Amino acid sequence: MKNIRASSDIIPLGEFKAGISSCLKKVQATGHPLIITQNGRAAGVLLSPKEYDSLVYHKQFVASVEQGLAAAESGEVYGTEEVRKMLADKRASGKQ
Structure with missing residues (x-):
């Protein structure tokens, strides 16, 4: 801004x-x-609408990063193979 x-x-x-x-x-x-x-x-x-959209996007981005950091700090992390398996299972079950 x-x-x-x-x-x-x-x-x-x-x-x-x-x-x-x-x-x-x-x-x-x-x-x-x-x-x-x-x-x-x-x-x-x-x-202006452009400034408003930029502020909203920035706020959502920061909130998402904070959520990810909090999850990582609490031990809520997954390895690459775990994520691949979860995604494959999700695709196989038809849930998106």
């Missing part, structure tokens, strides 16, 4: 409401998120 620029990437809710279309265009064009404030505090973040 790109760095947030306080001078142009933070906008009050009222200003956002008045110019939603231009805010959407700006986020799409620059790739910068837009922080929307309410009563001087951050209330929401507007991201």
Whole structure:
């Protein structure tokens, strides 16, 4: 994700409401998120679909790696031959 620029990437809710279309265009064009404030505090973040997808993918990837590391640390590991046998058994039984 790109760095947030306080001078142009933070906008009050009222200003956002008045110019939603231009805010959407700006986020799409620059790739910068837009922080929307309410009563001087951050209330929401507007991201481009591409940035959102990237964040979701990254989060899922990290969670998957963490799950694998936890399984390995708990001794839940399999050798190559064990995995091949499990896959062959699964194919033979017709389960996918």
